[in-house]
Amino acid sequence: MSSNIKLKGRGINRIITSKVMLSPLAGVTDNIFRRLVRKWAPNSLLFTEMINATSLKKGFGTQKINQIGLEEGPVGVQIFDNRPHAVSEAAKQAEDSGAFLIDINMGCPVKKIAKKGGGSALIKDRKLAIELVKNVVKAVKIPVTVKTRLGWDSKEENIEDFLFKLQDAGTTMITLHGRTRKQGFSGKSDWEMIGRLKRLLEIPVIANGDIKNPDDALNCLKQTNADGVMIGRGILGSPWKIGEIDYAIKENKNFKEPNTEEKLYLIIDHLDELIKEKGDHGLLIARKHISWTCKDFKGASNLRNKLVRAVDKNEVTNLINKMIKTLKNEKNTLALNKTNYSLNENN
Ligand SMILES: Cc1cc2nc3c(=O)[nH]c(=O)nc-3n(C[C@H](O)[C@H](O)[C@H](O)COP(=O)(O)O)c2cc1C
Structure with a gap:
């Protein structure tokens, strides 16, 4: 087709x-x-x-x-x-x-x-x-x-x-x-x-x-x-x-949807471009995009509420970086628990 x-x-x-x-x-x-x-x-x-x-x-x-x-x-x-x-x-x-x-x-x-x-x-x-x-x-x-x-x-x-x-x-x-x-x-x-x-x-x-x-x-x-x-x-x-x-x-099976971390970085990149071109008004435009993108992961709604109230790019970046760190820690803990579990299983 x-x-x-x-x-x-x-x-x-x-x-x-x-x-x-x-x-x-x-x-x-x-x-x-x-x-x-x-x-x-x-x-x-x-x-x-x-x-x-x-x-x-x-x-x-x-x-x-x-x-x-x-x-x-x-x-x-x-x-x-x-x-x-x-x-x-x-x-x-x-x-x-x-x-x-x-x-x-x-x-x-x-x-x-x-x-x-x-x-x-x-x-x-x-x-x-x-x-x-x-x-x-x-x-x-x-x-x-x-x-x-x-x-x-x-x-x-x-x-x-x-x-x-x-x-x-x-x-x-x-x-x-x-x-x-x-x-x-x-x-x-x-x-x-x-x-x-x-x-x-x-x-x-x-x-x-x-x-x-x-x-x-x-x-x-x-x-x-x-x-x-x-x-x-x-x-x-x-x-x-x-x-x-x-x-x-096109029946191409290689499409890779961005993961949560990549989606969050996307918000920062988008905001960056908006501010570069439109100055402070860029933050206002970014808010609606943020509320559409920041969804479907644990803690999304809480983060979204904070992001749409953020007063400048620094605040947005800090909130997102903090969330990415939390998500990474959770992933590591999960991986660690899995390893411990399989070690115990083998014992
Ligand atoms: C926020 C928004 C803005 C739109 N602006 C335009 C526009 O500028 N020109 C246009 O022809 N249609 C506009 N539309 C209609 C869409 O192009 C499209 O025809 C409609 O949303 C149906 O498609 P969808 O079900 O994929 O959204 C707009 C729709 C939305 C929701």
Whole structure:
């Protein structure tokens, strides 16, 4: 199960050699987090957080785009807005910065965005959605993709027609989150419907929603026959997850999940990068990542409570080093007890 995903652009075509992608996640998939994910997933397509085209024009978010070219591996830039001209300009700026492709957000259910006609509101305003795609396709040479949902408030609203129109307008790949806008995150992602829509389209389709581990990914690929899968919430606290799933899809059994000690060192490294780039604010951003990563070992919840209250990097580092020492001591004691036990057994 390893065929590549081939994407056509107006002047530049792209090939993706991994079937697993990182979702755009606002407030999460910044360049520093993507660099972490990249350690385990060198070939996967990783998406930026959604970037607002209008604010980009005013100078906000420029940093988010400028950093793309500095990364190794394919990075898709996701743009949201309802102004065709602004979206095209943002797309061009992203292309010049080294974007692998441009994705247009047509799925975000957040009221503030949908109310202004962006994100999932484009499912209703199909004319504008098509105009956006056509404009961006004209503005850049790289492939243009769309991420959307199964409908606005019901699955009965002829989403097929919407997808056909997007395809005809020059969209080169569509990611489907298997819920409607009304569902938000409730219910289950409808992989069956994703599979039905995949069969109707000629361009690659990526399945999204409720894929958290290799088994989910393999089941979803089997059920939908999609060209790839996209992982959102499953990455929170587990930046190795895209790599882990990629290994499973490629039937490579050599994936090694980091152990507790390595996961704790990962927190320090991540914080280090955040502080280097964002100063003191880095600690605030690190807190949510810490609370997602610091779990599933003895003493995790106690440590987590202390880490998210730590006032600087020194305190975080000291707490983690102390925990690593405790874990090592426990391991040694356990090994010693085992040796004593087997010696006694032999006596
Ligand atoms: C914190 C968070 C931020 C998100 N930000 C974006 C975004 O910027 N653009 C987008 O298209 N979807 C965004 N989404 C939706 C995800 O990309 C994805 O479609 C959704 O979470 C379903 O996939 P999952 O079940 O793997 O999480 C976001 C979701 C979460 C939880």
